[in-house]
Amino acid sequence: MIARVARWSADPMALMVSAQKRMQSTISKADRFVVPVDRDALPRGYLVATTFAGIKKAISPAPATDAAPQHAPKPDLTLLVSSVPASVAGTFTSNKFQAAPVVHATKALQAQGPHARARAVLVNSGCANAVTGQGGYKDTEALVTEVRKHFPAGKNNGSETCSDVLMMSTGVIGVRLPLPQMLRGIQHLMRGQVLQSNPDAWLEMARAFMTTDTFPKLRTRQFKLGNRLCSMAAIDKGAGMIHPHMTSPGGLHATLLGMFATDAPVATPTLQRCLEEAVRESFNCISVDGDMSTNDTILALANGQAPATDSGAPVDGEISEATHPELVSIFARELKAMAIEMAHLIVRDGEGAEKFVQVCVKNAGTYEQAHAIASSISTSALVKCAMHGEDANWGRILCAAGYAAVPASSPEWSLDPTKVNVTFVPPPSASNLSPIHTLKNGVPQPVDETKAAELLSHEDIYIDMDLQGGSWEKGACAEAVFWTCDFSKEYISINGDYRT
């Protein structure tokens, strides 16, 4: 079927607005989304260092001639070190083909249990170390061991294991890491003067995370926990193969490559719980292409080095739900807000993305149901093409909602087509415009196509679907928000144009 809602020519005014918006979008994403980093907002007690270990070069096609490479080498190996063993938490992909670093980090956290600590995180891009068998796993172990042996034994909790150094990898599947170069790279990184703590060093680390990303993704924030002024830095990367999926809520679950480093004093089990909560409503609610990677990993470190100030109740030791429930709430809120901010950057930099699309599904029976429907809409190729075409095609949106794999709920609830509202609401960048109601109680509404064209010409498109199906008496009027991008020819070029 065609499944297009009827559409008429927009008027010249709307077309002009659309042209303006497109002109804005010719400013590079790097210019728009790389923000200056405040030195004071960087977390205390962390040092970072980055190098070019030749990983990308090693796995690239051999040049046709012996001529020098045309592009400057890109950073591909980076290290974060905490001055003291930090509380650590992680969430990992639920893809059955977990890469070696994912298996290693999962084991390391599980082995240490509720007292898990980390001294360092090693990250490489260019090679995912996925589907590389036992050899690939041993490569990860060798690299982690190399990092660890640079720490005085006394600072490692007295443990002889390597489990307090974690690793993340991203890049090509099925190729082994170039171990000798990487070991030399680590020796270089561990030199005292190379490890630094300044905005440039952090930004260079973010660059070393990148693969098909077009800009480095680094953000910081500050908040107070009692008398402690806490800072947090976050780095992530994405671009393609982005659609994190959970398998067992509550357990270690899926998402993509990211790192949160804070100097807040947080106990490990609390950090893990806060991270899982944050990931559930951020990284697990985004899609670029519907493909869940073999390497998705989010790590969070909290080293407790935040300075005390003169105001606020004194906080000694690590906070937990038992000792400081109110401070844990503050920390959880900050971490979730930052996770959402970082997840949005992934969507904005999705392969070929020209649009940032928010899908909000309201009043389902449960959060899981709302999430399943929002995920289905956000993954639909037809919806993503319609958003690319700035077409208020509610028919495709409804269709994708209709085939969502909605989990059964108790009390039983099912989607009622005669109750559904679909509205395009103005994003914050277009708050002067009016919402476009396309469907009310399942009935198509007359749409002012000029106004619709103007609203959808904005880079940010917000779709609201109200199922009016929740039971307020029973407290079940669940809402889920998902973020996705459009599907463009550029996506096909990036992922399919090998032939030309």
Next chain:
Amino acid sequence: MIARVARWSADPMALMVSAQKRMQSTISKADRFVVPVDRDALPRGYLVATTFAGIKKAISPAPATDAAPQHAPKPDLTLLVSSVPASVAGTFTSNKFQAAPVVHATKALQAQGPHARARAVLVNSGCANAVTGQGGYKDTEALVTEVRKHFPAGKNNGSETCSDVLMMSTGVIGVRLPLPQMLRGIQHLMRGQVLQSNPDAWLEMARAFMTTDTFPKLRTRQFKLGNRLCSMAAIDKGAGMIHPHMTSPGGLHATLLGMFATDAPVATPTLQRCLEEAVRESFNCISVDGDMSTNDTILALANGQAPATDSGAPVDGEISEATHPELVSIFARELKAMAIEMAHLIVRDGEGAEKFVQVCVKNAGTYEQAHAIASSISTSALVKCAMHGEDANWGRILCAAGYAAVPASSPEWSLDPTKVNVTFVPPPSASNLSPIHTLKNGVPQPVDETKAAELLSHEDIYIDMDLQGGSWEKGACAEAVFWTCDFSKEYISINGDYRT
């Protein structure tokens, strides 16, 4: 992550072969896939007629000037009539937003139960009559009633209901049918001289099914059931919004727009069972874009008018599992083979499709598990882009297998990454080439890139994934086959290029 397997430049010979293949693909699909229809292979006792009722024109954008349309009107309303009430069976979309004709046909079949009969099938393109509320449902009823009143009452099983006329619609969502024109169209179609039974009339009917399809899809076949020489004609359409999904195996389930008309004598419950079996391994195993439509419908009619011949055991009355188990097996086999043939045509004509990709997953624990993995691979945007780029990217294939929503099985089985083989096998059109083994027991194999490029330059690409996970002792070494196409810029153009 990038998730590309390393790839080196192919040699000039392979590039030449590739260029040759692409040249072949410039011959239009209509020239390659529309085959001559044998008049003798058309089923007995059916008449068809087709017209242009102005449905497509009615819902199209108004022309900028009053100038005549540049293209000849396309057929959009078509009718099949059986000379006697025929056994009838159907499978329908499991999308929650079922279109009015789907709801109507489902009710009609359920109301009649095991003795369901149909005299006629009315089909329109250009308007899906989906999300049109009670008004849209009444439109379907009015059209069906108009068809039915042309039949003498005595031939309708004595029933006063309209349930022996079924309707299928495809096209734009959220727009009402132009009822007056369609009622006039039906009056035209029901005139004696308009209804015919010849190859041209059937091909014109197939044209009236089309939306974004680039060629009409009609096939016939003949087979013997005892002494009866049976014929069967099938028509279907697809192009976009194609990814049928089952909800409750055994019940009425999902698929797309298609019709099988045979003169074989088959009891209604037997026809329903055979159709469900056929759909399960044909239409429910294809994907163009992962989107399941609101209108998917397959109908099968069997009117028993096949002529008797001098050879074979006499068959009187309708066959069923109880009376003629062997003949039912023959019929089921023929119906399934034809369903697979018709499903393949949908994939070949998928929006923007340049490749026909078969994904075979072997030795899972259950068929459902194999199906889920094959479906996941076939829906992956990254895999479909790789196939477009003729890139033997087993990393993406493996990744998509790893996140498949595999149903739990009993006895418990789970995907073991260290046992998986991935092979590109030569399609029948390239049977002189060798298979390319990319992964054996989870270990990447050295790939001759020249040979891989040659194999993947063919329009048809066959991917085999052997999980080696089945238990032969327990008889669980299930296999599922799925068919998909590549993702091209043309797909984005068809579905997203409204702006230009």
